[in-house]
Amino acid sequence: MTLRVVVADDQELVRAGFSMILAAQPDIEVVAEAGDGAEAVAAVHQHQPDVVLLDIRMPGMDGIAAARAVCAESGCRAIMLTTFDLDEYVFQALQAGASGFLLKDVRRDDLVHAVRVVAAGEALLSPSVTRKLIARFTARPGQPSPARLAALTARERETLRMMAKGLSNAEIAAVMVVSEHTVKTHVSNVLSKLGLRDRIQALIAAYETGLVVPGVD
Known part of the structure; x- marks a missing residue:
């Protein structure tokens, strides 16, 4: 193509x-x-x-x-x-x-x-x-927003957290002990449920909602 x-x-x-x-x-x-x-x-x-x-x-x-x-x-x-x-x-x-x-x-x-x-x-x-x-988020950390993330399952939230930390699908799969195909499904569900276009928007959403706090592992 x-x-x-x-x-x-x-x-x-x-x-x-x-x-x-x-x-x-x-x-x-x-x-x-x-x-x-x-x-x-x-x-x-x-x-x-x-x-x-x-x-x-x-x-x-x-x-x-x-x-x-x-x-x-x-x-x-x-x-x-x-x-x-x-x-x-x-x-x-x-x-x-x-x-x-x-x-x-x-x-x-x-x-x-x-x-x-x-x-x-x-x-x-x-x-x-x-x-x-x-x-930027270290200087202005977001506040938790449970309502925005309510549609996500526990696995999808964890996937979003690791996406925001810069982990690849393969790295997320290794941490979760699942296949990359499963991770791709989680990523797709996260983007779809939150109305996000890609990983950049997912990173922003994770910090804005307080799901990921700068400096905290």
């Missing part, structure tokens, strides 16, 4: 560079480029890509506003790209619905990997971004 991608960046050389890297892959097609957020949203509506790469800082409609529109109105998944490793951008992008967040100095192999991972329905964050996200 060929993955369809839209690349949006207000700097033409940067945009062309990302497009060239992705288009060189046999399973990726760059269907459009955009110079700002409004153009990116229009391109997503026109071409129905699997993934859109969005620079956060663009004139007019910025990448965060574009991600919010794209993620709400289509099945396209967004990866944010920026030269600015700033806390507020990280959290705003994730709240807008982005499934990935990478710095522009990302290696070409990691960029290609990110597109494939996000297109497959997973979420992807660089280690530095993950640390910043956890740091």
Whole structure:
């Protein structure tokens, strides 16, 4: 299957560079480029890509506003790209619905990997971004919200707890002493019951509800 991608960046050389890297892959097609957020949203509506790469800082409609529109109105998944490793951008992008967040100095192999991972329905964050996200909750821990988690079984709550701590399906399976298939079922149930799109939203929900408390194992 060929993955369809839209690349949006207000700097033409940067945009062309990302497009060239992705288009060189046999399973990726760059269907459009955009110079700002409004153009990116229009391109997503026109071409129905699997993934859109969005620079956060663009004139007019910025990448965060574009991600919010794209993620709400289509099945396209967004990866944010920026030269600015700033806390507020990280959290705003994730709240807008982005499934990935990478710095522009990302290696070409990691960029290609990110597109494939996000297109497959997973979420992807660089280690530095993950640390910043956890740091935000360390500073402002959430409060328990039993009502929001009431639909989850005990096993599903434990799965959510381990997802938020960054464990892979294989690692969760080892801790629970069950098969990876069973873990995948638990993960799917967690996302479905809580109305979440991916592991990033699950991580946020776990901290916001107080299911996971920073600094407490």
